[in-house]
Amino acid sequence: MNVQQLITSAPETAWIKSSYSTGSGGECVEVAATPARVHVRDSKDTTRAPLAVDPTTWTEFVAFAAL
Secondary structure: OOOHHHHHHOOOOOOOOOOOOOOOOOOOOEEEEEOOOOOEOOOOOOOOOOEEEHHHHHHHHHHOOOO
């Protein structure tokens, strides 16, 4: 896996911060969706490479997390 490729894979996407993210620290994430991938990154350190998964996997994860 090429880390630089992951960093540049979503340069023009709109990142949406989790409603659970606050300015007081904690686990904060941002998500950016494209037709081919859903990108997830740490909102406190946006210089790190985001995680990229296919939309079906993301949908399954969100459904599981909502249980």
